[in-house]
Amino acid sequence: MKIDLLIENALVFNSFLKTFDVENIAISGEKFYYVSKENLRYLHPSKILDASGKYIIPGFIDIHMHIESSMIPPATFSGAALSHGVTTVVADSHEIANVFGLEGIRTFMDEKTELDIFYAIPSSVPSTTPELETTGGIIGIEEVLSLLEHPDVIALGEAMNFKGITSEPDSLIRQILKTVQEQKPFMPLEGHVPRVTGEDLSKFMYAGITADHTHQSPDSILEKIKSGIFLEFQKKSITPENIAVLNKHQLFEHIAIITDDIMADDLLEGHLDANVRLAIEAGMPVREAIYTTTYTAARRMGFQDRGSISAGYLADFLILDQLENVHIEAVYKKGKLVHSRGDEMSYSKNDSAFPEQFYHSIHCSPLTKDDLQFPISKKQNCVLCNVMQIQEIGTFTEHVQREISVKNGLLDWENSGLALILVMERYGKNGNIGYGLVENALTEKGAVGTTWAHDHHNLMVMGTSMEDILQVQEELLRLNGGYAVSKDGKVTAACPLPIGGILSDESVPVLGKQLQAVRNGMREIGYKNTNEIMSFSTLSLPVSPKIKITDFGMMDVHTHEHIPLVEDDDADFIN
Structure with missing residues (x-):
């Protein structure tokens, strides 16, 4: 048996007893060969690592x-x-x-x-x-x-x-x-x-x-x-x-x-x-x-070869120099050091090679102001509307109803204190546009949009003004997908996701910086949540309680019943 690596004097986590014991670990090829308190140098290892005072735990799964x-x-x-x-x-x-x-x-x-x-x-x-x-x-x-x-x-x-x-x-x-x-x-x-x-x-x-x-x-x-x-x-x-x-x-x-x-x-x-x-x-x-x-x-997943530092298991493990804060000093994968x-x-940056069509997957028309106007044919001063109410923690929503004024025969959503949200079918299949209203969303004049809309990933925009909604949708089409934020009619942040409208081909630091700019942009227009991007991106997830929106409109998550924008029985919403 050839021993490639011997780690000595480590505090090794035993998965079966949930204890840390000072042990020596012999690794041969991709697997643990022997874990013991005894001196294992008789196995003639190619390399010896002294891990005195260090903790060794299995690789995370x-x-x-x-x-x-x-x-x-x-x-x-x-x-x-x-x-x-x-x-x-x-x-x-x-x-x-x-x-x-x-x-x-x-x-x-x-x-x-x-x-x-x-x-x-x-x-x-x-x-x-x-x-x-x-x-x-x-x-x-x-x-x-x-x-x-x-x-x-x-x-x-x-x-x-x-x-x-x-x-x-x-x-x-x-x-x-x-x-x-x-x-x-x-x-x-x-x-x-x-x-x-x-x-x-x-x-x-x-x-x-x-x-x-x-x-x-x-x-x-x-x-x-x-x-x-x-x-x-x-x-x-x-x-x-x-x-x-x-x-x-x-x-x-x-x-x-x-x-x-x-x-x-x-x-x-x-x-x-x-x-x-x-x-x-x-x-x-x-x-x-x-x-x-x-x-x-x-x-849980039925793995028989990982999750423990034991003979015959894959030599996937971490070296920690501090236990309480899980301070990782080194990462080994199949017996090889892969990260220090x-x-x-x-x-x-990745070297992925995706098909060319993956970079051109957003197929919907530019929005116009007509798409954002909602005529109410009967003469009324206000109508009762269904609204998605979001929270500052988590992604769940509540179904509430609010009265919104009608001005010159149109729903005056821009002055309602609510945000308009819309989902556009982006695959070139039917041209659907679903509409809704959102409470506790944006407090300033602006809009946010994305093609990373759980899970259907159609194009979704939410805003408090027509001008900003149009700006954001135009930017998303230009980027071939991603995130965009507009404030006072000007795009203030963007994160391109050109691969299918959901993936970037940039490095993690570059992408992270772009996403942080989007988060900051959302905060500037008043979006409040412990995870702004995930909160917004799941407003379109029709399996997460209680009310969400797709390109077919708002729906009750449990019953799958369509929820109309305007509720009033005597209102004739004709858009």
């Missing part, structure tokens, strides 16, 4: 994430993730699938990466149905069967269609769930189960879903884990009150820490390591934070 949320291709994401100690991910690429279908997923899978990227089949493309949202691609039974044959596919991605799961036995999502269970009975089935409780939760589980990654509360944690749901904690669920429940009931066997979505400007500061630190700050014991980002994650602290090369 992120089992629920979307590479596209970082707005970079896999080849760029790989180095950035490794820089933060992430050595394995399970990616649900339903964003690229919504734009380009199976071709988009295959393009991702073809990229060569140092990071181990496994895939969950996107189960909800579209997230609801083609009658409720228009997408560029659709993942049906034929596509699922094709992806099941790929060796890197190890799970079914989050099933999201609430109505299709709970009350439509013949829906596409139910067919997909049944197909996977028949073809791969041991495959993990991921769920998107926000604010689902009681019998509805049982309906999700009866369909085969066994995990949830959405926003949790102390009550939902207890109900879901008691019911048998494995919980995956993203940033917004890592709160002191939630961690207190996990600590009190010792529920760590039933959870994993994940990221779900990390944008490029946040990626500069951290990835899964940032959520580990957040969990520790919120009260989770350090050993449990490590355990739930390594071993329980591996076990201070190494900026991991953030380099």
Whole structure:
């Protein structure tokens, strides 16, 4: 047996006992060969590393994430993730699938990466149905069967269609769930189960879903884990009150820490390591934070070769010089050093080669003022309108109604204190435009827009003035997709995403700077949220409670009922 690397005197995390012990680690090729307290120099290692006073833990495993949320291709994401100690991910690429279908997923899978990227089949493309949202691609039974044959596919991605799961036995999502269970009975089935409780939760589980990654509360944690749901904690669920429940009931066997979505400007500061630190700050014991980002994650996905520093496992590990703040000194992947602290090369620009048509995917006409005027044919001073009310924390919305004045026969939305939001179908299929109104959005004269609109990724603009909405839409068309902000009729920030309207071909630092400018621009026009970009980008996600908008208009997330802009029975809204 050839020993390539011997690490001596390290404080090694034992995943089975959740302890740190001074051990020596022998590595041969890509795997751990022997972990022992005894002197292992008799194995004649090619290299010896003294790790006295250092901590060694398994590489982080992120089992629920979307590479596209970082707005970079896999080849760029790989180095950035490794820089933060992430050595394995399970990616649900339903964003690229919504734009380009199976071709988009295959393009991702073809990229060569140092990071181990496994895939969950996107189960909800579209997230609801083609009658409720228009997408560029659709993942049906034929596509699922094709992806099941790929060796890197190890799970079914989050099933999201609430109505299709709970009350439509013949829906596409139910067919997909049944197909996977028949073809791969041991495959993990991921769920998107926000604010689902009681019998509805049982309906999700009866369909085969066994995990949830959405926003949790102390009550939902207890109900879901008691019911048998494995919980995956993203940033917004890592709160002191939630961690207190996990600590009190010792529920760590039933959870994993994940990221779900990390944008490029946040990626500069951290990835899964940032959520580990957040969990520790919120009260989770350090050993449990490590355990739930390594071993329980591996076990959930059925990995038999990672998640522990044990003989026969892949030599994916991190060297920490400080434990409490998870201060990463070095990252090893398959026994090789891939990142040292201070190494900026991991953030380099990608060398991806996407098809030319991926750069020209925005197919909708320029807006005009006529598109932003809403005639009310009957003579009235005001009408009752349906409104999406957003919050300063999280992505959930509430359905409220507000009276809006009618001026010269037109809905006077510009002076209503609300923002107009619209979604334009961008794939050249039907030319739909859906309209809505938003409360608690913008307080200044301006607009923000994007083609990174969960999950259908049509073109979405929200603003308080016609002039700014027109400016933003024009800029998005010029960029072939991305984000843009306008204030007082002038574009103040932009972030080009020319690959499918959702990905950049820039380096992470450049993209991060562009996104930060967009965030700042949104704040300048009054947008308030702990994550402004994600809050705005999910106003179009028709599976996240309670009311969202697509190119078909506003809809109730649970019932899928269309919600008209103008509610009044005696008003004749004729646009």
